[in-house]
Amino acid sequence: MKYKTTADIEPLKEMLGQEKAIEAMEFGLKIDDVGYNLYISGETGTGRTSYVLKKLKEYTKDKVNQKDWCYVYNFEEAREPIALDFEIGKxxxxxxxxxxxxxxxxxxxxxxxxxxxxxxxxxxxxxxxxxxxxxxxxxxxxxxxxxxxxxxxxxxxxxxxxxxxxxxxxxxxxxxxxxxxxxxxxxxxxxxxxxxxxxxxxxxxxxxxxxxxxxxxxxxxxxxxxxxxxxxxxxxxxxxxxxxxxxxxxxxxxxxxxxxxxxxxLMKYKVNLFIDNVSNSNVDKAPVVIELNPTYLNLFGKAEYESVNGTIKTDFTKLVPGAFHKANGGYLVLYVDQILRNPHCWDTIKICLQTKKIKIETLTGLKPEAIPIDVKIILIGSQYLYNMLYMYDEEFNKYFKVMVDFDSEMDKDNDNEMGVAKFISSYCNNNNLKHFTYDAVQVVLKYSSRLVESNKKLSTRFNKISELLIESNLFAKIRNSEFVDDIDVKKAIHEKWNRVNKIEKKIDGMYESNQLLISVDKEKVGVINGLSVLNMGEYSFGRPVVITVTTSPGNKGIINIEREAKLSGKIHDKGVLILSGYLLENFSKEKPVSITSNICFEQSYSGVDGDSASGAELYALLSSLSEIPLKQNIAVTGSINQKGDVQVVGGVTQKVEGFYSICKQKGLNGKQGVILPKYNLENLILRDEVQESIDKGEFHIYPITRIEEAMEILTNKSFSEIYDKIIKRLNKFYEISR
Structure with missing residues (x-):
């Protein structure tokens, strides 16, 4: 559907891209059983909290069974105040x-x-x-x-x-x-x-x-x-x-x-109105309580104290309800990470669910009567915390049987693209922003895909989309434009990156002044430009890293210098070990591989992890063994397995843009480019400048599935020729080693 601006389309009314989560939510809310509490999982910004509160408002209209509660004096046992329940309002x-x-x-x-x-x-x-x-x-x-x-x-x-x-x-x-x-x-x-x-x-x-x-x-x-x-x-x-x-x-x-x-x-004739549904506006609907600071006292209630002649005193009139009391008969929404930070809260929640009662603990021996509770708890947290609780707390699954998993991405199809446009329309209406033109929406869609690193997906982290809408609206105001156009959205994206790219600019300056050495032309033996991603919180960017390999006769095998210097992570160690597996698979069928090889990330001082450079390390190793030079104008990313297949990696967009940036700085010559896994092409969502350079043939993308393809691109030689040279050299190493 083509539209001129988002003002012409109907605003979004339903949750977008969360069909499975919506079904699970409906299922969990319909079951009225103590074990069917809900765990809401998903990334921050997917709208999970907003949707939960909106959905609970719908369900509270059909569930009105809460009561008013009063604490009164116990004439039979003064230290055990009595809890009396009443109909709403009474x-x-x-x-x-x-x-x-x-x-x-x-x-x-x-x-x-x-x-x-x-x-x-x-x-x-x-x-x-x-x-x-x-x-x-x-x-x-x-x-x-x-x-x-x-x-x-x-x-x-x-x-x-x-x-x-x-x-x-x-x-x-x-x-x-x-x-x-x-x-x-x-x-x-x-x-x-x-x-x-x-x-x-x-x-x-x-x-x-x-x-x-x-x-x-x-x-x-x-x-x-x-x-x-x-x-x-x-x-x-x-x-x-x-x-x-x-x-x-x-x-x-x-x-x-x-x-x-x-x-x-006369205090004993007073009444402590403990829970008043009228004052809490819970007359015609069940209560919904979201506790953002779930300390023990805030959750389970407390007794206030006063000092009389140096003695701490309290009585039933000073009992104060907690979130559990306020949510009784309705729903209690909690953030699980906050609960786990507060001692005893998690265990007490389970006790309340088990006994269906909540009791206020005091320091003075006052023992208020426990109040029966009927509360459905909705925990909001990450997938990681869900896994930890499921694995290490055997009672967790007993009380939280319903998992509502909010996805951070959705398919990029016509319906969802229109859904994003409708979201923009509703957000502009609700927040008094200028509406977006069709072209502006297309830039937002591209930004959404970039957030999830897939041109076949869109992000459901609408908080990030909302930020972009607000900032784009500002630049449209500066232009005094009636609508937000694509130039405003692009400007907003550029300025967002520009505010947080200080480290990137400093690294660029180090390449420009040759403090960081790199070559983006000519050829070198055993030297290759790998690609890495640096994460700076919200912002991440790619930059090349020079990987060098030396080989000689010996029996030490492949030495990971980063590991020897304790700068290598476990995944990178695994990637280096895979290189040995590949060599054994392909070059030791008749004779053992007798080499000592050193692999190093040059000018890297803060540690290396991940296996996305294992392909580049192998290509540099094969170059060193064959003594065939590699093109320095082509950077490489992609992990490998022992059989020589090239596997997908993360951050390909940032990596391509990072190498493009250095090549542009050093001078584009029409021959530079990046080798990457073929199945990473759908993750490539490049900035307009980089994409235009590729379209013009100034910069190149080389998708591959096997290491043989990469070696032929990097050397302009057939892999059989490379293979023969490696075999001859390994035989020579073998003879020397004997």
Whole structure:
């Protein structure tokens, strides 16, 4: 479909190039089982997180089974707060009604105990007590008076003393009478104490009757509103009993309140609204929580503390929910690399999935009741971390059975090319950018293919495409153009590279000043221009590296100088060993190969790895053995196997462009070029300048499948001629070695 600009086409609505991931995601979300949590794999920038959140929003509408949660005081065991669950929205109402209830008690109880009716009833009880008490005292006085004693109040209580001060208190009769009077006093005082106890009990009954009258309707209302939950009903029953027992707190005067900690005492009547779905906007949909900082406390909740006289204290009102609590009944999205950085988090996640409960751990001995959880976890991470967890954690596959793998590339076909154009259209609309012309889109498509190093593929790392769109839009603005054209996109790409190519330019300067030696014309024996790629984070570039080989009679075989200097990686070591295998396969059928050969990457000081230079090393080795010179105007990349096949390698685009850059610097002569594996041609996506030079015949690409082809290109001789010279020289080496 040809279009003038992206403004003419429909914006992209669906995920592009991730059909398998979409199917896996749908599958995982439809299964409601504790083991079917999801692991989202893929490179950053493929849109995996955005798609996950978008898809979860669709599923949350059909899954609304979360609850409000409150922590309340446990009247049976103070250090074990109780967790109460409510329907959505009722948790907030319960907290509000409880606060109103306690506030109303202050007013209603004080009003009741200050009322005239209460005073009348109270006075009745007290008057009755005083009357009966007075009767006992009068009888006791009369009894004493008849016997010559009078009743006297002392600091020790009531006692009988003789009326006549001259009475002989030592006589046996007086002592006997005195003892009798003391017994009477004890009995009367005991009776008065009984009257006092009855009076107090009657007062308490009166107060309790009033308390029940005031408290009971409130409790009955709360039970009617929230008592469908047995635990709530049980809590309210314990609350009622405690209030009746301690309601005096509500009508103490200021002086009396000084003797108790009113704030701490009344704390037990508070409600900690732990999870409030209304405030979290989760009324008509399941919660979706993405925790970017998954520390232990952020995931599993905590208790806040305060210092009181140097002592750390906490209580159930200071319990704070974690991401697991907030996502209960819905979905929890976590980045696996962040989880693994935080101690104990991964193991605790598995425990929660196993027990289907989450418990808050505190430092003060407070043991809040565990809350049941129903959470589907979505882990986002790399393929590497998935493999590590799968391999080393036997429980991982038990709980994360669904792998959703986001691909970093997609086929380059008409549908996907149009999909990228639609993405550009939607991105421009959503971010108020200028729309792109058809030619500009084609440059973006080429850039997308370059990101994945294949002209048959397109990148699905749309964050990189988005960066290019934003930067291209800037250059279109500078030109004061209505639309973004191809020159703006090319300018953006060039400037992006130009911002990060400092090292590349410095290396170019070293070639120009001959600090790095290289020849891009003439011929040399045992010398070849290999190609390497240097990675500078986001930016990578290719540059040639001179490989030299020397050979002589001996029995040491092929010596890898880089390895001897401990600058060679394992893969490069393997590549050098393959050279020995090739020599044995092709040149030792009649006689052993008796050589000592040294292979070196000249002016390389930072280490070598990879096998993409094994082809170049072999060609230089064969040149040294045959004493036939190699063309220096042709650079080589490609790995080999022991049978002489040339295998694909990475970074061919950067390698070709790197050698082209040096040739251009030294002077293009129309004969320079690069030998590369034939099957790497689809990975070759060159800058316009390089491609144009190839099209004009100024620079050349030589695709090959066998080493014989490469040797013939590098020497202009048939491989049979080269082979014969190598055999003759090896025979000579053999004779010398004997």
């Amino acid at each position: 948790g907030k109402l319960f907290k509000r009604d409880m606060e109103k209830f306690i506030d109303d008690l202050y007013i209603e109880l004080q009003r009741a105990f200050e009322s005239e009716e209460f005073e009348v009833e109270k006075n009745k009880i007290l008057d009755e007590y005083e009357i009966k008490k007075e009767i006992y005292i009068k009888k006791m006085k009369a009894y004493g008076d008849e016997r010559g004693f009078k009743l006297k109040n002392t600091k020790y209580g009531m006692v009988f003393v003789p009326k006549d001060e001259e009475t002989d208190t030592t006589s046996e009769e007086f002592v006997k009478l005195k003892r009798e009077m003391e017994n009477i006093t004890i009995k009367v005082i005991s009776k008065i104490k009984e009257l006092e106890i009855v009076a107090k009990e009657n007062l308490l009954e009166l107060e309790e009757e009033i308390g029940v009258y005031i408290i009971k309707p409130h409790i009955e209302y709360l039970i009617e509103e929230y008592g469908e939950n047995y635990k709530v009903k049980k809590y309210l029953a314990h609350l009622s009993d405690d209030l009746l027992e301690n309601m005096y707190i509500f009508y103490l005067d200021e002086e009396e309140l000084k003797n108790i900690n009113e704030k701490e005492y």
